[in-house]
Amino acid sequence: MLERLGFRRGRVVECIATTADAHGMPNAAPVGAYLLSPRTAVLKLHTRTRTFANLAETRRVVLNITSDPLLFLKTALLDAEAELDFSTTGSGMPYLKDALAYAELRLLDSRRYTLRDSLGESEAALLRLEAEEVEVLAPPQAFSRGACALVELAVELSRHRCSELESRLLRVARRCLSAAEVKEAERVLELCRSR
Numbered sequence: 001m002l003e004r005l006g007f008r009r010g011r012v013v014e015c016i017a018t019t020a021d022a023h024g025m026p027n028a029a030p031v032g033a034y035l036l037s038p039r040t041a042v043l044k045l046h047t048r049t050r051t052f053a054n055l056a057e058t059r060r061v062v063l064n065i066t067s068d069p070l071l072f073l074k075t076a077l078l079d080a081e082a083e084l085d086f087s088t089t090g091s092g093m094p095y096l097k098d099a100l101a102y103a104e105l106r107l108l109d110s111r112r113y114t115l116r117d118s119l120g121e122s123e124a125a126l127l128r129l130e131a132e133e134v135e136v137l138a139p140p141q142a143f144s145r146g147a148c149a150l151v152e153l154a155v156e157l158s159r160h161r162c163s164e165l166e167s168r169l170l171r172v173a174r175r176c177l178s179a180a181e182v183k184e185a186e187r188v189l190e191l192c193r194s195r
C-alpha cells in the first residue's frame with residue numbers, strides 16, 4: 001500500500017505531515033518516515049513539535065508526498081499554515097492540495113525516549129502508524145538537485161545549524177531551480193532570519 005507512494009524498506013522518505021488539533025486547526029511540518037511493512041510506518045518526532053502534540057491528541061496524521069522544496073522550507077522554518085491550501089480527506093483530516101499523493105495513517109502505539117545527537121539531549125517519541133487510505137492526486141515530478149539542496153538546507157536551519165553548507169546548498173539551488181523558486185526561497189530565508 002505505502003510502497004505505491006515510494007516508501008521502501010530501509011529508506012527514510014521525507015514527507016510533509018499534516019495534522020489537526022482538537023479544534024480542527026491544521027498544521028504542516030516536514031517529517032522523515034520509515035516503512036515497517038506494506039501498511040505500517042514509523043515516525044520519530046521531537047515531543048516539543050506541534051505535529052507530535054496533535055498526533056498524540058487525535059491519533060491521526062496525513063503524510064503528504066511532494067517534490068516541491070518550498071513546501072519543505074516554509075513548513076520547517078515558518079508558521080506557514082496561512083500560506084498553504086488545505087483540503088480534507090474523507091475522515092476530515094487536512095492534506096495539502098498541492099501534494100502529489102498522500103497517505104492517511106492512524107497511530108498504533110508510541111514510545112518516548114531520550115534522543116542524543118550532535119545537538120545534545122532532547123525528548124523524542126517513536127510512533128508506529130497504520131495506513132488506512134492512500135490517494136494519488138497528480139503525476140510524478142522529475143528529480144531535481146536544486147530541490148534536494150533546498151530540502152537539506154531546511155533540515156540544517158530547522159536544527160538551528162547555520163553551517164558552512166548553507167552557501168554551497170544555495171549555490172546548487174540557484175543553478176538548478178527556476179528564478180521564481182529561488183526568489184521565493186530567498187523570501188522564506190529572509191523571513192526566517194528576521195524572526
Ligand SMILES: Cc1cc2nc3c(=O)[nH]c(=O)nc-3n(C[C@H](O)[C@H](O)[C@H](O)COP(=O)(O)O)c2cc1C
Nearest residue numbers: 029030031032044045046049050051076154155158
Ligand atoms: C526534511 C525534514 C525532515 C524532518 N524530519 C523530522 C522528523 O522526522 N522528526 C522531527 O521531530 N522533526 C523533523 N524535522 C524538523 C521539523 O519539521 C521542525 O522542527 C518543524 O518546525 C516542526 O513543526 P511543528 O512544531 O509545526 O510540528 C524535519 C525537517 C525537515 C526539513
